[in-house]
Amino acid sequence: MPNSSGTPSRSGMLNQSGAAVINHLLEQSGWALPRLVRYHGKTVRFHVAPFSFSYTIQVDGSLANAAEDASADATCIVPPSLLPRLALNDEKAYNDIETSGDSALLNEIFFLSRNLKW
Numbered sequence: 010m011p012n013s014s015g016t017p018s019r020s021g022m023l024n025q026s027g028a029a030v031i032n033h034l035l036e037q038s039g040w041a042l043p044r045l046v047r048y049h050g051k052t053v054r055f056h057v058a059p060f061s062f063s064y065t066i067q068v069d070g071s072l073a074n075a076a077e078d079a080s081a082d083a084t085c086i087v088p089p090s091l092l093p094r095l096a097l098n099d100e101k102a103y104n105d106i107e108t109s110g111d112s113a114l115l116n117e118i119f120f121l122s123r124n125l126k127w
Contacts, residue, residue: 042070083110
């Protein structure tokens with residue numbers, strides 16, 4: 010989102026960069042985009058203090074930055090202390106992520122996060 014000077018805010022730039030990185034991983038896999046197609050139009054919000062990222066799933070399964078007024082169909086709140094454990098594929102770390110909303114969509118997100126390779 011632009012700030013009062015018309016330039017994108019830091020969180021807006023991170024959100025755009027995040028979508029580009031995730032879309033690259035989804036496209037590179039050859040199998041992940043079709044898994045998300047059935048959720049097109051749904052919005053997912055991630056809170057990782059102090060940042061919040063919202064993405065809407067597109068018709069092709071890719072992600073786009075969600076409209077600022079979009080309501081989330083699913084939300085994940087990830088304490089920053091969990092990031093190292095998640096990066097090391099610690100399965101128990103997923104139990105400490107606070108979630109709400111569409112459980113099928115959340116299950117798909119967690120499946121992708123476990124199985125997409127960098």
